[in-house]
Amino acid sequence: MRKQDLTYWLFLMPVLAALVLVVIAPLLLGVYYSFTDWNGIQTKGFVGFDHYKALFQDKRFLDSLWFTIKFSIVSIILINLIGLSLALLVTAKLKTNKALRTIFFMPNLIGGLILGFIWQFIFTKAFAGFGSLVGIESLKGWLSTPNTGFWGLVILMSWQMSGYIMVIYIAYLEGVSSELIEAAEIDGANAFQRFRHIVFPLVAPAFTVSMFLTLSNTFKLYDQNLSLTGGGPYNSTQMVAMEIFNTAFGRYEMAYGQAKAVIFFIIVAVIALLQVYLSKKREVEM
């Protein structure tokens, strides 16, 4: 048994070493730095919990956190709704199924930065052009107000991620046995009832996966944020990741930025764990 233990650890070594080197060590180092006054070049001394105390008074950080939460909630709902609808559409008996799946998935293959620039063009140029053509004033000046910036980001994110989430739903939808649906049909259930009482509960595990993916993706969003709005106007569309980056690399308050990052990490970890725990529990009950 002992010998087996040794080989077990030996085989695990490469992965373990890599994990420690690139994940665990930097994380611990980061926590350490957050207690110092590191400016990116040198450390002058320890400051204790000063940074943590300061960041709860930091209006900019709290604003960006609030914006991120709002953005995440709206996007998670929209992405899952659209993803599920698309999945239902392409699992229905249509001739263009395969082509549609590819098309819906495509946005996900484009990098976030490029997508941001493409949508920036659409929002500022195409929207304005269309707006002046048909005379809708509200289509002009997109991304120049906090509201349009917010919805711009939501639209961009939904457009990009829905296709990906759709794939997950498709996998589960195709796993629903046709016998069950036929049985329900014979019992006189209409299309909505079949979906609500048969398909929906069976697809529930997919929600856990999708919610987790969308949550972590929207919460940590950076590149789309950077290229679409750049946080503007007046930092009103700045998300936490970007706020942290700007603290660290804009004002060179590396240690303070690190402290924010630690808090951010804790928040994301707690939400993610909580969410997985709750969804799993619900699945078992069904």
Added chain:
Amino acid sequence: MKSKWRAGLFAVSLGLAGILTGCSSDEWSTSESKPKGEQVSLDIFQFKVEFKDQFEEVAKAYEKEHENVKINITTVGGGEDYGAALRSKFASGNEPAIYNIGGPQDVEDWKDKLADLSDTAAADVALEGTLDGVTVDGEVLGLPYNQEGYGFIYNKNVFAEAGIDPASIVDYASLETAVKELDSKKGELGLEAVFALPGKEKWVTGLHLSNTFLAPEFDNNVLKAFSAKEVEFQYGEAFKKILDLQNDYSVQPTVSLDYSQQVEELFSLQKVAIIQQGNWVYGSIASIDEEFAQNGIGILPIPVEGYEGDRIPVGIPMYWGVNSNADEAVVKEAKEFLDWLYTSETGKETVVSDFNFIPAYEGYDSTKIADPLSKDVYEYSEKGKTIGWTFMGYPTGWGENELGVEIQRYLSDEASWDDVINTTKKVWGSSR
């Protein structure tokens, strides 16, 4: 079994062969270069993307003249954050021999890693005042790249068509009249608006525009700004007037207008008549309309009401620093390279004609400056009609992340001008 052994042996011998050849080739190269002195490699980490290709050319030419020197150039800049990249470069342990520093804050941050350059020939001929920002206790820690200047870049053709003499614009009142005149003839001149104010680019508003109105307060001295405990906004009203003028007569919405829209789409295609930018936009304009860039553009001053109306801000955007942690031989070669670049005849020639730099050193032939914007800037600086660049002396991030952001708020009608001044004053005070 036997075949496995054979495979193993083969692999080992291959590996050994590789190591051996590696050694031998190493020996070969050192023995070859030995007579010409020790091989020194200079790692240069610089930020100016615009002259990357030309700079690499020059480095090659230098290598040819000095066979013992090998120059490796890394360029990080443009849209990327040079300061952040430099920090990561140092943190990685792979320290460059020559790198760029911006102003007093950088000098203070990097002081321990900057060699004294006061014994270089280039430091002797640097234009008066250009070394102020990088001199600490008599030690010169940086050498200026070049001079740059900004102001209102205007479309000469449009001005001529509208019958406005650019030379008549010497104060705020005359500028306002000209702008109103242009605005009233917008249709026939084919303009979308008079200005294009890029509110999204916080450096245009928060650094450049603000500098015009804050520099007089600091006597045009960057060090004075750097040590100032408070900022007064002595010319705050004049600042507001110019900002309002640009905003009111600009293509809307200004908060989301960016650099490429301003320079490439609107100005280069002659949809607007005036933009607030500097000599660096020449390349972008030339790449769209060579003819227009060569003959159709010039710089107007940004008038500061209550101060001077006919000056443009001219300054040193970046300095070369030499890493004092590097080997002595490397430091020596680095100094020699910089001297060669700015004081030798070949170097001077490239600086002006290939880099299109406005030289920050004495002994240059100014008639060789090719582009009209640089020529204008050089003329202003010759006449002494300049305002200093003090924004390098702002608290780190203050210009863009505080003032620039507040100006965006102001442009969106979310804050009054007094709010802008009060908020940013407070932040300046608390960060000093």
